[in-house]
Amino acid sequence: MSLRSLVFLVFASIAFASEAADVGVATIAGGGGRVLRGASWIKLAEGLRLQDGDIVEAADGAQVQIELASAPIVGLVGPGDVYLAQLAPRAPVHDIAVRRGWIKAVSGKASAPLRVRAAVADIELSDGVVVVHVDDE
Numbered sequence: 828m829s830l831r832s833l834v835f836l837v838f839a840s841i842a843f844a845s846e847a848a849d850v851g852v853a854t855i856a857g858g859g860g861r862v863l864r865g866a867s868w869i870k871l872a873e874g875l876r877l878q879d880g881d882i883v884e885a886a887d888g889a890q891v892q893i894e895l896a897s898a899p900i901v902g903l904v905g906p907g908d909v910y911l912a913q914l915a916p917r918a919p920v921h922d923i924a925v926r927r928g929w930i931k932a933v934s935g936k937a938s939a940p941l942r943v944r945a946a947v948a949d950i951e952l953s954d955g956v957v958v959v960h961v962d963d964e
């Protein structure tokens with residue numbers, strides 16, 4: 828194996844290991860939106876795989892539905908945004924933070940617990956439905 832091949836394999840392994848795991852998928856993306864991943868904005872579209880640490884932003888009047896791999900479903904109505912934090916498969920409680928907008932989260936008995944964080948409260952959901960509105964003022 829040449830030195831060039833070895834260097835390539837090392838860098839490819841580092842890039843693969845540092846890539847974030849998919850934690851869910853956008854199943855509804857009506858009315859416009861975008862996702863901030865790292866330092867890049869990506870157009871929100873149905874079928875887009877979401878990763879831990881993504882910020883999902885819905886435009887004014889837009890409707891977004893996120894189905895998480897751990898089973899909870901999160902709906903967002905814009906203008907609004909949510910931060911997908913600590914959604915790794917082994918996390919004991921999955922966190923999403925709502926900065927603004929309307930959000931509806933649904934979690935079943937088989938789902939991992941979901942914590943919805945907002946400026947006014949933190950709500951932990953393990954089997955039920957919660958609707959939260961956060962005004963950006």
